[in-house]
Amino acid sequence: MEGRHTVGGLMNRLLEDFEDSMQPFWECATAGENSLGEIIDEKENFGIQLDVRNFRPEELSVKMQDGRLLVEGHHEERNDRHGSVEQHFIRKYTMPKNVLQDSLESHLSDQGILRITAKKKAVENSQFKNIPIQFKSDKQ
Structure with missing residues (x-):
């Protein structure tokens, strides 16, 4: 029965072709699953970690x-077997007021983890003042 195909076989082939054509988009989408990154807020340090493994160092900037x-x-547009792919992301973080902006550093690991760290201002020891509680009856 050459030349004859079952409906199930045709559907499987159609779905496989669709999955193959969508592969570059799935890769881009899953690359961004952890794109918000991890915020590290410790007593003396503040930091952000981002998974940027799909980007080369020259394609990244921190400002x-x-x-x-x-x-x-930002990846420039590149062609693959399904068409062209371009990736771009921007993440904006409002820095806490106690972060020393002059101490900001960024480091990119071999595994593609971008770590941005900064020192925090020293916390001043606050003086406690006891405030006496006065009792006043609501009954007159």
């Missing part, structure tokens, strides 16, 4: 602008 940290990654 401070008006108290906001901007992290950007």
Whole structure:
């Protein structure tokens, strides 16, 4: 029965072709699953970690602008067997007021984890003042 196909076989082939054509988009979508990153807020340090493994160092930038940290990654358009793919992301973080912006550093690991860290201002030991509680009856 050459030349004859079952409906199930045709549907399977159609779905496989669709899945193959969508592969670049799935890769882009899953690359961004952890794209918000992890925020690390410790007593003396503040940090952000982002998984940027799909970007080369020269495709990334980290900037401070008006108290906001901007992290950007951009792939130029490239062709693959299904068409062309371009990736771009921008993450903006409002920095806590106690972060020393001059101490900001960024490091990219071999595994593609971008770590941005900064020192925090020293917390002043606050003096406690006892406030006496006065009792006043509501009955007159």
